[in-house]
Amino acid sequence: MKKDWLKDINERMTDYEVDEPHGLWEQISSASNSPLNANSSRKKRKAWLWWGAGIATAACTTLLLYIATNDIAPQNPHLNINKLETQHQQAYTPVQEKEYLDDSSTEHIYSMTNQVIKHVVVSNVVSKVVSDAVDNQLNINTNKDGEYIINKEETDSINTNTDINNSNENKQKINLRIEKKQLTNKIKKSSKKGLSFGLSTSGGFAHSQIQGFPGDYIYADIPMTSTEWLCSPMLGIMNENRGIYTERKVKHHTPLRLGLSFAYRLNDKWSIESGVNYAKVSSDFQDGSYSHYILEDQELHYVGIPLGISYKIISWKNFDVYISPFIMAEQCVKAQTQRKFVINGKQIEEETEKIASHPLQCSMGLKAGLQYNFNKNLSAFAEPSCNYYFDDHSKLETIFKENQFDVNLNVGVRITLNKQ
Amino acid sequence: MISEKELIYLIHKEEQKAKYLMYKKYIRYLTAICSRYISCDEDIKDILQESFFKILTSIERFEYRGEGTLKAWMSRIVLNETLKWLKSNQRFEIVELDNERLDLTVTEPDTEGIPTDEIYKMIRELPVGYRTVFNLFVIEEKSHKEIAQFLGIKENSSASQLHRAKALLAEKINRYRNN
16 A cells, blocks of 8 residues: 555654764864853853852851841849848958058959969958958958958068057057058957958858848958959959859850751662751859859851751742751860850950860751752751750750750751752 | 753853853854844854844753753844844845746655755745745744734735745755656
């Protein structure tokens, strides 16, 4: 049967092939080196511009979010030290000091290193005794008359010349002169309104007897034999705060995290994600009273590795929307605290101490993300995530312990491997 | 022979050799498409170069949907470039044949035994207007409406061009057979 000739021509011509024109590939190649490459160069420049814009946007957004949200300050007043039912006031005021110190002793020497200011309230008089705990072993005893005597054993020390009336009158006058010489000082024991104090050589506060007049003065009874607290600003502050309402303030800053994320695409919908993160976790602590306190700035530096699996819910043009459960392990690699000791509102000492505890912080969470794909390998993302932080079994106070559940927003760039 | 899937994978990996492999795999087929419409070899070369340029710059946007889809995609690009060239460079010649010479009553010729190369030559020998419509209708299987849109002519013109092309080609086939 004769085949339809048009159908026959159709079948023959459908897969028909002929030799290509001579030199065509060379022509295509040479065109590739200019127009094609120029085009790809333009594309590459465009890609870099988008990349740069994406990174800049992500960095600015991260910075803005950090600045806007770093004032997490859960008030956690606890560790009330020496909270008293009696009225609390500051121990003395500089005005009072000036009133009762004569010209020869008007030096107000605040402690520098290894010195502690003690405020002695004798009746209505404030006297200061500055002792150098490093060079001296100061013993304060009472003589048979009940006078307090500070015996200095070393030459290079501070002595005070005092001239205190041994009077039971409320008002007394103390001439206080502070200089580096060696002498024995006598400080008259106060009346019932005066201050009795003592130093303990064994360290710490052996005893504390609190007396106070409503609204004005705080009387403290300091153990007589201990001097160890003199070499420790912390103990000095605690001493100053005896009988004073103190509180502990905690301020946890929002962790600053920077990281690089990698994704390995399993298929069109699923991919595995990992990467490396750096996190800086800062907390501020203030222990003490209004005038005498210790400021601690705790900084923990973590390096972490997240691991998660991502499911792409929808893809539209260059945008992807996905959801991703994940876990993360962050190892603290550096921890330190900086302490500032403040007495009477003035910083007397500062120290930096490395924290030995380097905990491993584990967490898990769920995030949903919006991703913009610059090209097949590079994309920028914004991910709100809900996280739960496991107890790291350390004694450190961190925001992770304060808020075990939290919600945050991550932004960044992602490199995708083997995108099909 | 490398499959289309492997070829696309290599091209997406930006393997330089992949482009040449793709060229070698399909250039003869694409040349045949273009040369059915264009008779001048230099014009064919230019059109294929432009077509390949477009193929290579847009290959990343191509979505592979199975074996043969890459070939079909490339052939569409070549066809479009060919028609664009025809529209911009040449008027479609409406050949008014001498009615005495042209037997408008087309008797279907017998193409059995006639080499495909010869049929290919005969098609290329048709006037440009006739062969364009003939190729689009018979081989690309477009409707007259689509052809009219492609070429910017009326549907009636497309139909009459086809009729005349068939008649002329049939005459050529019969003459070949008789010789």
